Amino acid sequence: xxxxxxxxxxxxxxxxxxxxxxxEGEQEEKIQENAFTERDLADLKSSLVNESExxxxxAAAAADPExxxxxxxPQRVYQEKLPDHMEDGIKHQDTGMYKGSAYxxxxxxxxxxxxxxxxxxxxxxxKVPVVQPSHxxxxxxxxxxxxxxxxxxxxxxxxxxxxxxxxxxxxxxxQTSDIPGxxxxxxxxxxxxxxxxxxxSQSVYPLPSxxxxxxxxxxxxxxxTFSRFTHPxxxxxxxxxxGIPHPAIVPHSGKQEMDHYDRxxxxxxxxxxxxxxxKPTIKKxxxxxxxxxxxxxxxxxxxxxxxxxAAINQILGRRWHALSREEQAKYYELxxxxxxxxxxxxxxxxxxxxxxxxxxxxxxxxxxxxxxxASPKKCRxxxxxxxxxxxxxxxxxxxxxxxxxxxxxxxxxxxxxDGSAIDSPPSPLDTLQCISSAxxxxxxxxxxxxxxxxxxxxxxTSIHVKSAPxxxxxxxxxxxxxxxxxxxxxxxxxxxxxxxx
DNA sequence: TTGCCTTTGAAGTCG
DNA sequence: CGACTTCAAAGGCAA
Numbered sequence: 001x002x003x004x005x006x007x008x009x010x011x012x013x014x015x016x017x018x019x020x021x022x023x024e025g026e027q028e029e030k031i032q033e034n035a036f037t038e039r040d041l042a043d044l045k046s047s048l049v050n051e052s053e054x055x056x057x058x059a060a061a062a063a064d065p066e067x068x069x070x071x072x073x074p075q076r077v078y079q080e081k082l083p084d085h086m087e088d089g090i091k092h093q094d095t096g097m098y099k100g101s102a103y104x105x106x107x108x109x110x111x112x113x114x115x116x117x118x119x120x121x122x123x124x125x126x127k128v129p130v131v132q133p134s135h136x137x138x139x140x141x142x143x144x145x146x147x148x149x150x151x152x153x154x155x156x157x158x159x160x161x162x163x164x165x166x167x168x169x170x171x172x173x174x175q176t177s178d179i180p181g182x183x184x185x186x187x188x189x190x191x192x193x194x195x196x197x198x199x200x201s202q203s204v205y206p207l208p209s210x211x212x213x214x215x216x217x218x219x220x221x222x223x224x225t226f227s228r229f230t231h232p233x234x235x236x237x238x239x240x241x242x243g244i245p246h247p248a249i250v251p252h253s254g255k256q257e258m259d260h261y262d263r264x265x266x267x268x269x270x271x272x273x274x275x276x277x278x279k280p281t282i283k284k285x286x287x288x289x290x291x292x293x294x295x296x297x298x299x300x301x302x303x304x305x306x307x308x309x310a311a312i313n314q315i316l317g318r319r320w321h322a323l324s325r326e327e328q329a330k331y332y333e334l335x336x337x338x339x340x341x342x343x344x345x346x347x348x349x350x351x352x353x354x355x356x357x358x359x360x361x362x363x364x365x366x367x368x369x370x371x372x373x374a375s376p377k378k379c380r381x382x383x384x385x386x387x388x389x390x391x392x393x394x395x396x397x398x399x400x401x402x403x404x405x406x407x408x409x410x411x412x413x414x415x416x417x418d419g420s421a422i423d424s425p426p427s428p429l430d431t432l433q434c435i436s437s438a439x440x441x442x443x444x445x446x447x448x449x450x451x452x453x454x455x456x457x458x459x460x461t462s463i464h465v466k467s468a469p470x471x472x473x474x475x476x477x478x479x480x481x482x483x484x485x486x487x488x489x490x491x492x493x494x495x496x497x498x499x500x501x
Numbered sequence: 502t503t504g505c506c507t508t509t510g511a512a513g514t515c516g
Numbered sequence: 517c518g519a520c521t522t523c524a525a526a527g528g529c530a531a
Contacts, residue, residue: 284524289509293525301527309526313508320509335510351512355522 282349285342288331292320 286294293316300312300319320328342349 284511284522286524287510290524293508297526306528307526308506308528310505310507310528312526313506315508317508332510339511351523352514354524355513 282346282353284351284354285338286335288328288335289317289320291334291338292316292323292328292331 293313296316296319297309297312300315301307304312304315306312
């Protein structure tokens, strides 16, 4: 993972490091295969860029070198993108409610950014919205489902030009404001917000597609300031006492409720009342990769005309590894900010709160795994490995062995905790059976048994689960995240996240 | 209707 | 403390 030089004391999600990585021999072949796909994608990209530019679709921006450059300058890109999403928000509003996951509008806390390369904090440095709606809205741009034209008449940001989207050739009327589109802030209101509360000054919070059922525990001292936010939909169904809804909060039946709103475009009091009794669920903040996925998903879908998330995610995972250190660092930074925001909003919240939802099922699974010959424990025993210090590469990720999915055989050999190869690694057959049996319930599967599984993957990738030892020596990380070789223009680079904790 | 798939990373649990 | 597990998003798909 990217190692930020300016990390200071605070972790950037993880103290990751980038490891130069040379893949195995077959990598070239894979790269060629991938190159074909990439070329196709590139063609699609170029067409998409043209198309999307006219549509102001941020998704295609990444295909544009200029867009890439902008992405490398978060502050700038946010400024430039802002109007787009405000416009998006207008569209959403026109349809009644913002449609998206309960979390898709997760706003980001734009804190003073000690991680900026120059260490400076521009007026916009705390206005960097991170996530966007899942569909067609740039995630690195503010989620601005609602325009100030609707809720904050004529308040213009002193920081943003009236027309900041000239680069995209689309004139934007003066919709720009660093005031949340649906938060009507009085002049000077933002100034009352501490930097750490900067997200609230962002137009990043889409109106949740569902109401919040309970007031947030108010740990925010700035509540008085925000109590002025008076969007009727926000205030009608419960929210943070500050008046700021947070997408991380969703009703237990959030999906259903969203559908309810989406279909009717109007809040319907009856079912709403019923659900108000239910406790809201505060979801985990998104990590760097999740943020990246949110940003890129629409683009990949458009390029590949795929909608199956599993396949999309495979592609995104590959692209994630193809990102440069700097590019990844941006997402780590954004994720860090989001965690900070989350912590500030919900001081008492813990990921533990959402733990155990599937506890029963997990237990059942664990029981199954005890009888599963492909379980890491069983495989370690089979290969004579130390249960405490060794791990069986294949079984470590028994359900995600991409290489095996690609029909390339077993992915790795057992590795000791110090990263050194273990003598007498399992035979390919053993390993192969070990992996494939992970897909079967009670017997060691053969490759033939596994064949149909390969068909599940509509997007063969060049992802290879590297054999250990981990080139980084970070066996811990290596064991939890397989090395992935990526067919990219810079295939010599490979990022290896470390736990960093 | 529910859960799986699939990805990475953060954070939880467990031994 | 390290290993392992769960959850976060997404939407198609199968049971």
